[in-house]
Amino acid sequence: xxxxxxxxxxxxxxxxxxxxxxxxxxxxxxxxxxxxxxxxxxxxxxxxxxxxxxxxxxxxxxxxxxxxxxxxxxxxxxxxxxxxxxxxxxxxxxxxxxxxxxxxxxxxxxxxxxxxxxxxxxxxxxxxxxxxxxxxxxxxxxxxxxxxxxxxxxxxxxxxxxxxxxxxxxxxxxxxxxxxxxxxxxxxxxxxxxxxxxxxxxxxxxxxxxxxxxxxxxxxxxxxxxxxxxxxxxxxxxxxxxxxxxxxxx
Numbered sequence: 001x002x003x004x005x006x007x008x009x010x011x012x013x014x015x016x017x018x019x020x021x022x023x024x025x026x027x028x029x030x031x032x033x034x035x036x037x038x039x040x041x042x043x044x045x046x047x048x049x050x051x052x053x054x055x056x057x058x059x060x061x062x063x064x065x066x067x068x069x070x071x072x073x074x075x076x077x078x079x080x081x082x083x084x085x086x087x088x089x090x091x092x093x094x095x096x097x098x099x100x101x102x103x104x105x106x107x108x109x110x111x112x113x114x115x116x117x118x119x120x121x122x123x124x125x126x127x128x129x130x131x132x133x134x135x136x137x138x139x140x141x142x143x144x145x146x147x148x149x150x151x152x153x154x155x156x157x158x159x160x161x162x163x164x165x166x167x168x169x170x171x172x173x174x175x176x177x178x179x180x181x182x183x184x185x186x187x188x189x190x191x192x193x194x195x196x197x198x199x200x201x202x203x204x205x206x207x208x209x210x211x212x213x214x215x216x217x218x219x220x221x222x223x224x225x226x227x228x229x230x231x232x233x234x235x236x237x238x239x240x241x242x243x244x245x246x247x248x249x250x
Contacts, residue, residue, distance in 0.1 A: 022189075
């Protein structure tokens with residue numbers, strides 16, 4: 001019989017066990033383990049010649065909605081094929097074990113919800129939802145269109161788009177306010193698989209730390225947060241998060 005090597009120092013385990021509110025911020029890294037390429041690595045095949053910023057912008061949507069729709073349709077296929085990994089599942093379990101839990105994600109793939117997480121703040125929207133450009137009508141069915149065109153809203157006739165935040169657009173106000181409040185009131189924040197360079201989400205760990213929260217980074221790579229986090233755990237979330245849950249809440 002082998003004993004799992006402790007992942008966390010004893011004082012960190014005590015802090016997490018006493019925490020009344022745990023917040024989590026996730027980025028593309030956790031979903032990359034499910035086979036979803038990070039945004040900047042997504043340009044392959046037919047899309048290799050495009051800059052993703054040139055496709056995911058309000059200007060591109062206005063000037064060439066058919067091209068933007070086709071690119072997001074391709075990305076939706078990738079997301080539809082993906083399944084939650086042990087990191088997503090461990091966070092869903094963690095939610096059931098702490099008094100208050102807030103999961104904030106920069107991802108648009110919905111894998112946290114598929115894993116069983118109940119309360120997810122989607123800062124950048126969800127790629128599987130569709131809305132219209134003019135009025136943000138939620139739409140689930142539309143008339144098929146020719147290749148190179150974007151479908152139209154059956155309610156108002158404007159172009160349809162995925163319900164995600166494009167470059168240059170503001171985050172959904174209510175969602176970000178909830179994320180901000182969670183960062184200001186949590187006792188501990190786990191920052192998982194995020195580059196730490198996309199604002200305003202990247203400011204949330206700093207806010208949590210300023211308010212006295214314990215900040216733990218989980219990432220295979222160093223990020224701007226690495227030097228200021230109270231603890232950095234190097235490695236994939238799919239390995240580290242299940243071990244963390246087993247150690248803190250056996």
